[in-house]
Amino acid sequence: MATLTRQDLNFGQVAADILCEFLEVAIHLILYVREIYPSGIFQKRKKYNVPVQMSCHPELNQYIQDTLHCVKPLIEKNEAEKVVVVIMDKKHHPVERFVFEISQPPLLSISSETLLSHVEQLLRAMILKISVCDAVLDNNPSGCTFTVLVHTREAATRNMEKVQVIKDFPWIVADEQEVHMEEAKLIPLKTMTSDILKMQLYVEERTQKT
16 A cells, blocks of 8 residues: 655645635535525535535625635645634624634655545534534524634744735734634534644634624
8 A cells, every 4th residue: 555755745735725625615514504694595515425505605605715715825834723714793793713723743654545535534524513513502693794714823924914815805914803702612513633634623602692
C-alpha cells in the first residue's frame, strides 16, 4: 500500500479544498436548521452520501462562496484557527456562534487509498450532527441574520489587510460584539481527527435570547 507524506503533496491545499467544500455545506445547513431564511429558498441535495439542505438564493450563495474563497489561502498556510458562523438578533447582538476550530496535524505518513474515504466518513458524521443540533439549542428570535468570522494566527492577521483575494470583498476587523457573547453556554457538537485535518465543532449559545 502506497504511503504519502506532506513532502509528496501540498497537504495544505488538499486540506483547504476538503475543508472549504465541507464548510459551504455546513453553513447552508446551519442557516436552514436554525431558520435564518425561509425554508422555501432551500433545496434538498446529497453531500457526503446524506441528504442536506442547500440555498437556491444567488446572492446568499455568492456571499458564502466569496467568504470561503478568501478563507482558503489561510487554511492552506495553516493560518486559520477558527471559522465561526455568528447568528445575530435584530440589534446585531450574537445569539449563537457555531465555532469550527481547525488545525492540520503534525507531519505523518498516510495511506493514500483510505485517506479520502475516511475523511468523508468523519465529515458525514459532523453534517449529521449539525442537522439535528436544534434538539439541543433554544429557538432564536425572529429576524435573525448571520455573518462569518475567521480567527487567524497573529502573523496572518498582520498580512491580511494587504491581501485582497476578491476585488471589493476585503477583510475587516470583526466588531467586538460579534466576537464576544455575554452569559453564553458552550455546547460541544462533534470532534473529528484524521491524518490531514483536525476539527472541533461547538456552539456558544446566549442564555437569554429574547
